[in-house]
Amino acid sequence: MKYRRVGDSDLEVSEIAFGCGGNAGLMVRGSAGEQERIVARALDLGITYFDNSPDYGNCIAEENLGRALKALKARPLLNSKVEIRAENLGDVADHVVRSTEASLKRLGADYLDVMQIHNGPSHVDPKLEGKVYAQLQIDHYTRTGGAIEGVRRLLDSGKIRYAGFITRGNDADEVRTILDTGLFKLINVPYTLLNPTGGMAKPAGLKVGKDYGNVIGLARARKASAAIYAPLASGALTDDALAAKPRHALARQEDMASDKAQKDREKTLAVSFLARETGTSMAQAAFRFILMNPGVATALGGFSAQDQLEEIAAVSDMAPFDASLMQRLNAVWDADFKA
Numbered sequence: 001m002k003y004r005r006v007g008d009s010d011l012e013v014s015e016i017a018f019g020c021g022g023n024a025g026l027m028v029r030g031s032a033g034e035q036e037r038i039v040a041r042a043l044d045l046g047i048t049y050f051d052n053s054p055d056y057g058n059c060i061a062e063e064n065l066g067r068a069l070k071a072l073k074a075r076p077l078l079n080s081k082v083e084i085r086a087e088n089l090g091d092v093a094d095h096v097v098r099s100t101e102a103s104l105k106r107l108g109a110d111y112l113d114v115m116q117i118h119n120g121p122s123h124v125d126p127k128l129e130g131k132v133y134a135q136l137q138i139d140h141y142t143r144t145g146g147a148i149e150g151v152r153r154l155l156d157s158g159k160i161r162y163a164g165f166i167t168r169g170n171d172a173d174e175v176r177t178i179l180d181t182g183l184f185k186l187i188n189v190p191y192t193l194l195n196p197t198g199g200m201a202k203p204a205g206l207k208v209g210k211d212y213g214n215v216i217g218l219a220r221a222r223k224a225s226a227a228i229y230a231p232l233a234s235g236a237l238t239d240d241a242l243a244a245k246p247r248h249a250l251a252r253q254e255d256m257a258s259d260k261a262q263k264d265r266e267k268t269l270a271v272s273f274l275a276r277e278t279g280t281s282m283a284q285a286a287f288r289f290i291l292m293n294p295g296v297a298t299a300l301g302g303f304s305a306q307d308q309l310e311e312i313a314a315v316s317d318m319a320p321f322d323a324s325l326m327q328r329l330n331a332v333w334d335a336d337f338k339a
Contacts, residue, residue: 001014001015001016001045001046001047001048001313001316001317002014002015002316002317003015003048004225004296004297004298005225005297006114006162006185006186006224006225006297007185007186007219007220007222007223007224007225007297008185008223009162009185011077011113011114011161011162011185012048013048013049013077013227013297013298014046014047014048014049014298014316015291015298015299015315015316016047016287016298016299016301016312016313016315016316017047017049017050017051017227017298017299017300017301018039018042018047018049018050018051018300018301018303019051019229019300019301019302019303020050020051020052020053020056020061020062020064020065021051021053021056021061021229021300021302022056022057022061022252023230023234023235023251023252023302024248024250024251024252024302024303024304024308025248025250025251025252025304026038026250026302026303026304026305027052027056027057027060027061027064027065028056028057028060028061028064029057029250030064030250030304032064032067032068035064035065035067035068036067036068036071036072037306038303038305038306038309039065039068039069039072039074040068040072040074041306041309041310042303042309042313043072043074043076045309045310045313046313046316047076047313048076048077049076049077049079049113049298050065050076050077050078050079051079051188051227051229051300052065052078052079052080052081052103052107053080053081053083053118054080054081054082054083054099054102054103054106055081055083055118055133059102059106062080062103062106062107063106065107066106066107066108066109067108069107069108070108075109077113077114078107078109078112078113078114079112079113079114079115079116079164079186079227080100080103080107080112080115080116081103081115081116081117081118081166082095082096082099082100082103082115082116082117082118082147082150083099083118083119083133084096084117084118084119084128084133084136084140084147085128085130085131085132085133086128086129086130086132089128089140091145092140092145092146092147092149092150093145093146093147093149093150093153094145094150095150096117096147096150096151096153096154097150097153097154097159100112100115100154100159100160101159103115104159110159111158111159111160111161112159112160112161113160113161113162114160114161114162114163114164114185114186115151115154115159115160115162115163115164116163116164116165116166116186116188117136117141117147117151117163117164117165117166118133118165118166119133119134119135119136119147119165119166120134120135120136120165120166120167120168120169120171120174121135121136121138121141121165121167121171121174121175121177121178122135122136122137122138122168122171122174123137123138123171123173123174124137125137134168135168135171138174138177138178141178142177148178148181148183151163151183151184152183155183162185162186163183163184163185163186164184164185164186164187164188164224164227165178165184165187165188166187166188166189166229167187167188167189167198167212167215168210169190169209169210169211169212170210170211170212170213171213171215172211172212172213172214172215172218175187175213175215175218175219176218179218179219179222179224180222182222184224185223185224185225186224186225186226186227186297187215187216187219187224187225187226187227188226188227188228188229188300189212189215189216189226189227189228189229190212190228190229190230190231190233191212191216191226191228191231191290191293191296192228192230192231192232192233192237192286192289192290193233193237193268193271193274193285193286193289193329194233194236194237194264194267194268194271195208195209195210195212195233196289196333197210197211197212197213197214198212198214198215198216198226198228199212199214199216199217199226199293199295199296200214200217201214203330203333203334204334205333205334205335205336206333206334206336207336216293216295216296217295219295220294220295225295225296225297226293226295226296226297227296227297227298227299227300228290228296228298228299228300229300231286231287231290231299231300231301232283232286232302233264233268233286234254235247235251235254236261236264236265236267236268237268237282237283237285237286238281238282238283239275239281239282239283241256241261241264241265241268241282242265242268242269242272242282244256244257244261244265247304248304248305248308249304250304250305251304266337267337268282270332270337270338270339271285271329271332271337272285273325273328274288274289274321274325274329277325278321278325280318281311283308283311283312284311284312284314284315284318287299287301287312287315288315288318288320288321289321289329291315291316291320292320292321301313
């Protein structure tokens with residue numbers, strides 16, 4: 001396993017991280033024995049960074065990771081997040097502090113190595129209802145009593161070492177504003193073979209639902225780094241998805257016959273030469289592409305089973321794709337995945 005420094009911090013993280021989200025499902029729906037065994041194997045493989053959130057299984061993933069680490073007597077680098085919902089808008093800073101303190105209790109930790117705001121900054125005021133939290137109007141970040149104030153309080157108290165936030169697309173200007181505060185060292189952003197705009201200017205012919213505006217480059221220029229979430233495009237960039245096979249029983253299920261799944265298969269097929277011609281799995285090719293970007297500190301793997309963990313951990317020892325393969329990949333993007 002290789003390691004990368006997060007921006008200009010003193011934090012070094014494994015290139016492959018352990019994601020605890022509900023899409024893969026292990027830390028939400030797996031048994032305690034499975035969770036402990038696979039977390040132990042991840043540590044053996046050199047994975048040092050574990051990414052979590054109260055939103056993953058309504059706090060279950062944090063509780064399960066805390067229990068597993070206690071049993072293993074291990075203390076890797078820990079990340080968790082804060083979700084700001086409609087009922088929190090009157091006291092955002094206080095909520096950021098309270099939520100982080102609750103995460104620490106569930107994880108059995110005295111501090112987080114990284115705490116991130118799970119709401120992406122937005123120039124519009126998103127409609128927050130119920131459990132919705134994906135975005136947050138940027139004024140709720142920057143105003144007195146806003147998210148940034150809560151982050152400062154946590155940093156000053158030592159309850160977090162570093163801070164970060166999530167980007168949700170079409171938000172490069174807002175991301176730049178937040179990064180320019182100098183408080184945030186790690187952004188989480190998608191950056192995949194199906195939508196590479198998180199780490200480059202959008203290829204001319206490529207059509208995307210969201211343009212991430214090369215926020216990885218923005219972060220790097222400001223001495224911050226990126227962690228990549230949804231590196232497999234929510235499971236589309238896998239051999240099983242190409243074969244229209246059902247997902248692992250613990251994973252969040254998707255109708256493999258749906259229009260979306262079919263369109264994703266067609267796009268994945270167009271880039272599958274990267275795996276075929278290098279003798280790797282499709283998932284390994286997806287992670288290999290991500291790690292070629294020098295602004296990426298780590299890619300967040302979501303694992304349902306140990307064989308998936310072993311498959312992805314091996315990518316850290318793989319060389320970048322050569323120039324000829326990248327030239328063909330750029331041609332696929334410019335043709336919007338069409339032959």
